[in-house]
Amino acid sequence: MGRQMTEMLKGTLDGIVLAILSDQPAYGYEITARLREMGFSDTAEGTVYALLVRIEKRGLVDVQKVPSTQGPPRKVYSLNAVGQDYLDEFWRTWSFLAERLNELHEGDQS
Numbered sequence: 620m621g622r623q624m625t626e627m628l629k630g631t632l633d634g635i636v637l638a639i640l641s642d643q644p645a646y647g648y649e650i651t652a653r654l655r656e657m658g659f660s661d662t663a664e665g666t667v668y669a670l671l672v673r674i675e676k677r678g679l680v681d682v683q684k685v686p687s688t689q690g691p692p693r694k695v696y697s698l699n700a701v702g703q704d705y706l707d708e709f710w711r712t713w714s715f716l717a718e719r720l721n722e723l724h725e726g727d728q729s
Contacts, residue, residue, distance in 0.1 A: 621661065628659070634709035635659075636670055637702055640680060644697035647671055671696060679705050 628635075639645065639653050647668050654662045671694075674680050679702035684692040698706065 625661070628662070631709075631713070632662075632666070632670055633674060634706060634713065636667070636674070637679065637698060637706040637709065640696055640698040641703070641706060644683075644695050646685075646693040646695050650696075674702070678702075 635654070636650055639650055645653070647664065650671070651662060651664045651667045654667070671680075675682055675696070679699065680696045681699045683695045683697070685695045687693045
């Protein structure tokens with residue numbers, strides 16, 4: 620399952636991270652920790668940081684630098700209106716795909 624999971628996550632991780640940010644603003648390490656709590660234990664921090672740079676450049680999140688007691692200021696990401704529109708479209712697409720895949724899977728079992 621590992622390799623298939625990695626390949627499937629490539630197309631969905633943006634939406635998953637935006638969904639996490641729709642709950643509350645977070646910095647990179649918090650997002651990685653949350654992904655691991657959700658069972659995405661193989662998600663590397665580097666993958667999340669590269670994704671955050673990408674979604675920031677696409678204008679899907681707002682970024683605020685917040686002082687940290689443990690080093691340099693942290694970049695805290697929050698979902699903005701453009702990101703919310705993207706997330707809404709992501710969930711519509713996800714629902715469509717999940718329904719079709721379930722139909723296909725259920726058809727295989729009959």
